[in-house]
Amino acid sequence: MQFLEARGLPTRKDERYKYTDVAAVLEPDFGLNLGRLSLQFDPRQTYRCRVPGLGSSVHYVVGDSVAESNVLIDDGSLFVGSMVEFAQRYPDILRAYYNKVEGDSLAALNTLLVQDGLVIRVAKGRKVADLLQIVNLSVGSVPMLANRRQLIIMEQGAEASILNCNHSATRCSNLATEVVEGVLAEGSHLQYYSVEETTNNCNLLNTTQFVQHESSKLDYASITLNSGLSRRTINITLDGTHAQTAVSGLVLANDNRHIDNNLLVVHNAPLCSSDILYKYVLDGSSIGAFAGKVLVNAQAQKTDSQETNANLCVSPTARMFTQPMLEIYADDVKCNHGSTVGQLDDTALFYMAQRGITPEEGRLLLQQAFAWDVLQRIDLLPLRQRLMHMVEERFRRGAGACGDCVMCAG
Amino acid sequence: MLEIKNIHASVEGKEILKGINLSVKAGEVHVLMGPNGSGKSTLSNVIVGNPQYTVTAGTITFNGKDLLAMPPEDRSHEGIFMSYQQPVEIPGVSMNNFMRAAVNAKRKYQGLPPISGGDFLKMVKEKRELVGLDAGLTRRSVNEGFSGGEKKRNEIFQMAMLEPLLTILDETDSGLDVDALRIVAEGFNKLRTPDTAAICITHYQRMLDYIRPDIVHVMLDGRIVRTGGPDLAYRIESEGFDWLKE
Numbered sequence: 001m002q003f004l005e006a007r008g009l010p011t012r013k014d015e016r017y018k019y020t021d022v023a024a025v026l027e028p029d030f031g032l033n034l035g036r037l038s039l040q041f042d043p044r045q046t047y048r049c050r051v052p053g054l055g056s057s058v059h060y061v062v063g064d065s066v067a068e069s070n071v072l073i074d075d076g077s078l079f080v081g082s083m084v085e086f087a088q089r090y091p092d093i094l095r096a097y098y099n100k101v102e103g104d105s106l107a108a109l110n111t112l113l114v115q116d117g118l119v120i121r122v123a124k125g126r127k128v129a130d131l132l133q134i135v136n137l138s139v140g141s142v143p144m145l146a147n148r149r150q151l152i153i154m155e156q157g158a159e160a161s162i163l164n165c166n167h168s169a170t171r172c173s174n175l176a177t178e179v180v181e182g183v184l185a186e187g188s189h190l191q192y193y194s195v196e197e198t199t200n201n202c203n204l205l206n207t208t209q210f211v212q213h214e215s216s217k218l219d220y221a222s223i224t225l226n227s228g229l230s231r232r233t234i235n236i237t238l239d240g241t242h243a244q245t246a247v248s249g250l251v252l253a254n255d256n257r258h259i260d261n262n263l264l265v266v267h268n269a270p271l272c273s274s275d276i277l278y279k280y281v282l283d284g285s286s287i288g289a290f291a292g293k294v295l296v297n298a299q300a301q302k303t304d305s306q307e308t309n310a311n312l313c314v315s316p317t318a319r320m321f322t323q324p325m326l327e328i329y330a331d332d333v334k335c336n337h338g339s340t341v342g343q344l345d346d347t348a349l350f351y352m353a354q355r356g357i358t359p360e361e362g363r364l365l366l367q368q369a370f371a372w373d374v375l376q377r378i379d380l381l382p383l384r385q386r387l388m389h390m391v392e393e394r395f396r397r398g399a400g401a402c403g404d405c406v407m408c409a410g
Numbered sequence: 411m412l413e414i415k416n417i418h419a420s421v422e423g424k425e426i427l428k429g430i431n432l433s434v435k436a437g438e439v440h441v442l443m444g445p446n447g448s449g450k451s452t453l454s455n456v457i458v459g460n461p462q463y464t465v466t467a468g469t470i471t472f473n474g475k476d477l478l479a480m481p482p483e484d485r486s487h488e489g490i491f492m493s494y495q496q497p498v499e500i501p502g503v504s505m506n507n508f509m510r511a512a513v514n515a516k517r518k519y520q521g522l523p524p525i526s527g528g529d530f531l532k533m534v535k536e537k538r539e540l541v542g543l544d545a546g547l548t549r550r551s552v553n554e555g556f557s558g559g560e561k562k563r564n565e566i567f568q569m570a571m572l573e574p575l576l577t578i579l580d581e582t583d584s585g586l587d588v589d590a591l592r593i594v595a596e597g598f599n600k601l602r603t604p605d606t607a608a609i610c611i612t613h614y615q616r617m618l619d620y621i622r623p624d625i626v627h628v629m630l631d632g633r634i635v636r637t638g639g640p641d642l643a644y645r646i647e648s649e650g651f652d653w654l655k656e
């Protein structure tokens with residue numbers, strides 16, 4: 001709160017916000033659901049969003065409210081449920097982990113306005129077999145601002161996979177602020193995948209922060225299939241030795257979409273690795289931005305870091321801003337970073353045409369191959385296949401067609 | 411089958427083909443020889459409709475249809491196949507997906523439903539064996555990291571999959587070792603029928619020992635300067651092209 005007052009919201013003069021105008025996103029007069037009105041909406045009827053071949057437990061967040069129809073899980077070693085509930089049952093744990101994002105006015109704004117959120121806590125040694133799925137739905141018959149929050153606590157040796165999906169059930173313009181905070185204790189392993197498939201009316205301001213301790217392993221991926229303006233600020237701090245992090249991003253954008261991923265990976269301990277891959281496929285007059293900074297502090301000797309940002313501009317009016325950065329204060333490290341912006345390969349397109357493949361199909365195959373490369377990094381095979389299918393459908397039928405939900409199919 | 415009349419073509423404003431006339435009938439195998447840069451690959455590319463090459467005059471018909479009016483994919487669907495001198499690598503697109511898209515595109519053109527997964531795999535296996543292509547290669551990205559010889563073999567595999575009426579082999583023999591050349595040439599021969607024809611571009615006699623051409627043409631500086639029987643190829647092998655330049 002104090003930070004928000006002192007600094008105000010970010011402007012394009014802020015280094016980390018130079019590609020996205022936050023003030024413009026916040027400008028419309030949004031409604032806030034302060035009265036905690038129950039939204040007469042049963043997400044289970046419309047949004048099944050299943051991943052074939054994977055057992056999963058699904059939890060809905062409708063607007064900014066954790067859905068009442070969710071089945072609360074609290075078996076002693078796994079908690080999945082609302083933050084309000086968690087605060088009553090485990091106030092000390094909540095206090096220890098909640099609201100640790102620093103220096104981020106948008107996260108501070110979210111903290112100020114947020115009324116509930118989801119907590120996933122996996123206790124020491126618990127290995128969760130099922131996929132934990134969170135479905136966030138934008139709703140409302142007037143423009144709404146939804147403030148969402150997630151807290152993920154991975155205790156020692158815990159393992160879990162989380163799939164976070166953003167969908168929209170409204171044609172009204174709306175904005176979601178999201179803060180995802182996660183802590184990975186020693187030896188824990190978290191796979192966190194976020195899929196954004198809303199509409200061009202849905203803007204998103206997301207701040208994601210993970211702190212990793214010794215020998216923990218994080219696989220993070222955000223996949224933007226469709227959205228309005230989308231901005232993700234991702235901060236990953238490697239505080240314990242031998243921590244590994246793999247950060248991936250896939251962005252498919254068309255029309256006048258604006259997608260900005262801003263990543264900061266801080267190496268504070270020796271022998272850690274970070275492996276970053278972001279790919280954008282930009283069509284229409286869309287604008288993509290990627291800034292990824294890997295900061296290797298003096299004590300982080302033997303850091304192994306790889307950062308790649310590859311982009312495909314398939315239309316002449318699409319634009320990409322890319323800025324991979326390395327800042328190294330240790331002397332014994334192995335770090336690489338690079339970025340490319342390219343067009344579809346005409347020689348390959350003609351080779352395919354000679355084999356009878358139409359230019360449309362050829363373009364599809366090339367874009368899909370470019371995009372699938374990111375999904376290869378997803379270990380859960382059924383999920384990877386599902387996402388590959390969604391990407392293919394997205395290219396084949398245009399934005400907003402995942403093929404499973406009533407909303408999308410309609 | 412193929413009638414080329416007075417074709418002139420240029421690349422980047424420079425005229426490469428300066429009036430080509432060529433007639434290929436079903437059942438025939440033609441050989442096209444000529445020094446480096448004489449325009450052999452350019453002629454092949456003009457036939458398949460590579461947009462890098464501009465036809466400035468002349469006509470080409472294929473089974474009576476105006477070929478130059480057709481987009482490249484339709485020329486393929488009509489039955490024209492070019493085995494590339496330098497096959498193209500397509501990272502990330504698997505051979506299987508690529509071939510399946512190609513087979514289904516042709517089926518769609520013919521008004522047929524897409525091929526079933528099982529039938530497709532059966533077809534791949536059969537054709538692969540015909541040209542001796544390693545099973546692992548069909549699971550990899552198109553030509554990516556293939557050796558020179560594997561790429562050429564892969565071209566003939568694709569030919570086998572698409573069963574063209576007219577095949578243009580642009581130096582398919584170069585880059586193949588002696589055994590591979592025999593396997594590929596034998597595969598090519600097995601695919602021949604009285605309804606198919608081929609234009610084989612080569613610098614070497616070796617390939618011709620297997621495929622037994624009917625007619626040999628020699629190209630010099632964008633023109634066909636001599637047409638003859640198979641003995642013409644033997645003479646070029648021993649004497650070169652100088653005697654043809656007056």
Ligand SMILES: Nc1ncnc2c1ncn2[C@@H]1O[C@H](COP(=O)(O)OP(=O)(O)OP(=O)(O)O)[C@@H](O)[C@H]1O
Nearest residue numbers: 421422426444445446447448449450451452453462
């Ligand atoms: N895409 C291109 N861009 C520029 N020049 C080209 C292109 N393709 C062909 N040329 C030029 O056209 C001429 C004929 O080339 P072409 O490839 O047809 O020769 P070729 O007879 O196939 O030779 P080789 O036996 O070496 O394969 C050459 O001078 C070549 O440099």
Ligand SMILES: [Mg+2]
Nearest residue numbers: 450451495580
């Ligand atoms: Mg050539």
